[in-house]
Amino acid sequence: MSAGWKVFWLSAVVLAVALGLAHLLVPDVVAVGYADEPQPSWAVLTAFLLRAIELIAAWVAVIALSIQAGMWLRRTLRRAE
Numbered sequence: 106m107s108a109g110w111k112v113f114w115l116s117a118v119v120l121a122v123a124l125g126l127a128h129l130l131v132p133d134v135v136a137v138g139y140a141d142e143p144q145p146s147w148a149v150l151t152a153f154l155l156r157a158i159e160l161i162a163a164w165v166a167v168i169a170l171s172i173q174a175g176m177w178l179r180r181t182l183r184r185a186e
Contacts, residue, residue: 109176113169120162127155 134144134152 109169109173113166113173116162116165116169120159120166123155123158123162127152127159131155 131148131152134148
């Protein structure tokens with residue numbers, strides 16, 4: 106059961122680091138979408154990469170947390186029997 110929590114917390118840390126780096130490195134860059142002024146390609150690619158890492162880490166955290174909740178519910182229901 107502790108492996109599930111390790112996966113959850115690791116993905117939460119990766120999400121926080123990616124968010125922090127995005128705000129630090131490319132604060133005003135739009136990863137995908139319309140921008141009023143031209144943006145350097147390295148900034149757009151960096152923002153796109155950090156956004157992809159954020160989304161993957163968030164989904165891994167959600168999946169790990171839902172599996173942990175399901176296991177907790179299963180264990181609780183088995184004790185009730």
